[in-house]
Amino acid sequence: VQLVESGGGLVQAGGSLRLSCAASGIIFNIWPMGWYRQAPGKERELVALVTSIGSPNYANSVEGRFTISRDNAKNTVYLQMNSLKPEDTAVYYCWYGGSQVYWGQGTQVTVSS
Numbered sequence: 001v002q003l004v005e006s007g008g009g010l011v012q013a014g015g016s017l018r019l020s021c022a023a024s025g026i027i028f029n030i031w032p033m034g035w036y037r038q039a040p041g042k043e044r045e046l047v048a049l050v051t052s053i054g055s056p057n058y059a060n061s062v063e064g065r066f067t068i069s070r071d072n073a074k075n076t077v078y079l080q081m082n083s084l085k086p087e088d089t090a091v092y093y094c095w096y097g098g099s100q101v102y103w104g105q106g107t108q109v110t111v112s113s
Helices: none
Strands: 001-006 009-012 017-024 031-038 044-052 055-060 066-071 076-081 090-097 101-103 107-112
Touching: 001 090, 017 031, 017 090, 017 107, 031 066, 031 076, 044 066, 044 076, 044 090, 055 066
Parallel strands: 009 107
Antiparallel strands: 001 017, 017 076, 031 044, 031 090, 044 055, 066 076, 090 101, 090 107
16 A cells, blocks of 8 residues: 655745645545644644545635545545645645555645745
8 A cells, every 4th residue: 555645845925735645555436535734743633635526624724725636537636735824834644544544654845934
């Protein structure tokens, strides 16, 4: 099983980034996928989830700024992040909510003020 994230980086406040998570070795299209993040000194927190049919749910802190989506044909989940704030700085982890949960290795997102 592999969840490989990409798209992180350094961006100025107000900017945008798009994270991708390519999955392999799992049954992708019937289980929810999501993104979590962990900032230094803080617990890992939910950012967004998407059901198998594409219905999204967001943390209050990112509602209206972030968009989660999935392409079941490509076994990939995306997180479009707009209007980024310094408090969005964290390591972002892809999450697979199947009968067994899997995590990606994480990708760093740094938002400068």
